[in-house]
Amino acid sequence: MRDLQLGDCRLHLVQGDITREHADAIVNAANSGLRGGGGVDGAIHRAGGPAIMEECRRLGGCLTGEARLTGAGNLPAQYVIHAVGPVWSGGGRGEAALLASAYRYSLRLAEEHGTASIAFPSLSTGAYRYPVDQAARIALRTVLDYCLASDGRSSVKSVTFVLFTADTLRAYEEALSELARARESGSA
Ligand code: ADP
Numbered sequence: 001m002r003d004l005q006l007g008d009c010r011l012h013l014v015q016g017d018i019t020r021e022h023a024d025a026i027v028n029a030a031n032s033g034l035r036g037g038g039g040v041d042g043a044i045h046r047a048g049g050p051a052i053m054e055e056c057r058r059l060g061g062c063l064t065g066e067a068r069l070t071g072a073g074n075l076p077a078q079y080v081i082h083a084v085g086p087v088w089s090g091g092g093r094g095e096a097a098l099l100a101s102a103y104r105y106s107l108r109l110a111e112e113h114g115t116a117s118i119a120f121p122s123l124s125t126g127a128y129r130y131p132v133d134q135a136a137r138i139a140l141r142t143v144l145d146y147c148l149a150s151d152g153r154s155s156v157k158s159v160t161f162v163l164f165t166a167d168t169l170r171a172y173e174e175a176l177s178e179l180a181r182a183r184e185s186g187s188a
Contacts, residue, residue, distance in 0.1 A: 001177040009147035010158050011140070013176060015169040018162040019047035022076045024115035025069075026162075027106050029123045030082035033061050034068065039126040040164070044080060048073035052080055065101035069109050079113060081106045085124030088131065096138055099124055103142040110156050117158040122168050132168055136175035144179060 002013040018026050018040060029040045034056040036045045045053055055070035062068045067083040083106045086098040102123055110118045120139065124130035143159050150156075163169040 001173055001180060004144075004176060004180055006144055006147035007150075008152050008157055009150075009154070011143055011147070011176070012158065012160045013169060013172050014160060014162055015164070015166060016162050017043065017164065018119055018121050019043050019075060021119040021160065021162050023117040023119035023158070023160060024077065025079040025081050025110045025113070025118045026072070026075065026077040027067070027118065027120045027123070028080050028082045029121050029126065029128075030056075030062065030068075030084050032064055032084050034059055034082055037127070040121045044075070048075045048080065056082065065098040065105065067102060067105040067109055069113065077119075079110075079115065081109050081118070083123055085128060085130065088124065088129040091134075095124075095130065096134070099130065099135060099138050100142045103139055104146060107143070107146045107154075107156060107159075111150075111154045114155045116155055117160070118156055119160045119162050122161065122163055122172070125168065132171040133175065136168075136172045137178070140172065140175050140179055144183075 004011045028044045051073040059068050064084045072080045083102040085102045086095040125132045125135045
């Protein structure tokens with residue numbers, strides 16, 4: 001399953017490179033120093049050019065579970081939202097709550113800036129080693145709760161997960177099917 005309509009908000013899963021995404025805002029899997037790095041962070045700064053890093057330097061970092069917004073330099077998006085997910089260390093250090101918070105924070109920032117569409121990568125599941133099946137459930141659940149709670153009042157009408165590998169896409173597809181089944185049976 002790759003699509004779910006939630007009130008007036010559409011949730012969509014695709015495989016691809018987020019730097020090519022034409023959403024109003026794309027989300028970066030940043031680190032708390034906002035210093036750039038490997039993975040999706042490196043790809044965004046390479047494709048977006050130095051203007052994004054100049055803005056990041058002025059922001060002075062970001063706590064885990066939060067996010068900061070900058071322009072998008074040469075990228076097709078309008079904004080980059082730099083979200084800091086947790087490093088996985090076994091699950092007993094509040095990782096699930098911090099991951100959900102990073103998604104929620106990003107959605108609120110997008111809403112504050114009046115954006116209609118936002119694209120996320122799979123936060124924390126690369127260098128930060130969060131198990132992807134668990135991370136997918138949290139990511140999708142958080143977006144679902146946000147869309148349903150905003151009940152049409154948020155500017156955000158489209159949320160796309162741009163997943164880099166086929167395995168990551170599969171994990172998100174399974175999590176989305178599970179969530180849709182739970183909704184249908186009334187348990188979510
Ligand atoms: P983190 O440090 O939060 O774990 P990573 O960038 O290492 O962040 O990995 C997060 C996810 O982003 C991984 O699933 C990785 O495969 C994926 N990724 C890497 N490059 C891109 C890209 N250009 N577009 C979308 N996703 C990407």
